[in-house]
Amino acid sequence: MIRLNRLSMHYALGSTRIDILRDVDLHIRAGERVAIAGPSGTGKTSLLLLLAGLERPASGSVVFDGRSLDGLDRDQLADLRRDHLGIVFQSFHLVPSLTALDNAALPLEIAGRRDARERARAMLDKVGLGARLDHYPGQLSGGEQQRVAIARALVHEPKLVLADEPTGNLDGRTGADIGELLLNLNAETSTTLVLVTHDMSFAARCDRLLRLSGGRLSEGNAAPETGDAQPA
């Protein structure tokens, strides 16, 4: 479903170069649940941005369902995201002026689907927010906002869901519930899930744990992480 072929990426800040990935190869199969962990600042978010076609690699390629992202222009990448990708962020990123229902319906509205609100309502029901349809994000708790964000990410039945520390802004109990919800929905729909997390009990429930460090990805186990990256 996703292949990374000799993927390299760096950021240039003035004369300083920050290497994020060095010649990384990876194959994620359809339906797999993959957790990515690693010290702070090693590039986990950047890797998700590459998978979403929101960053371009310096060299190598990201291949999504047999299609290389290199050859796609901005509009084609936006179409690909609209049709096949759902993204969940640590800080929810809901539109504050839209209700829970309208936030969740957004991907389908953008795609011009006439059943957008109906499907969004069913999805919000599924994430346990059937009684909060008309609430605005500011009237919802953190856990509830993340449920809306998950409904929005899944409402158009994407092939791939990317989640960047989806439980990172939530207290322990709420975070565990949200993690559970994401994994259960994923199992139900057989969607491919790639998530970044520092929570090793959450990571341990995925099919694979990958650790990113020093520009390399390695298969790992869910032992506690050690320390943060040293500044360059």
Ligand SMILES: Nc1ncnc2c1ncn2[C@@H]1O[C@H](COP(=O)(O)OP(=O)(O)OP(=O)(O)O)[C@@H](O)[C@H]1O
């Ligand atoms: N647009 C950018 N320009 C320059 N440097 C950047 C840019 N975005 C990120 N970086 C740097 O690249 C490195 C990787 O950032 P990234 O956010 O991908 O790390 P991360 O592993 O997700 O970190 P964390 O666990 O703390 O969220 C960091 O050192 C960051 O400062």
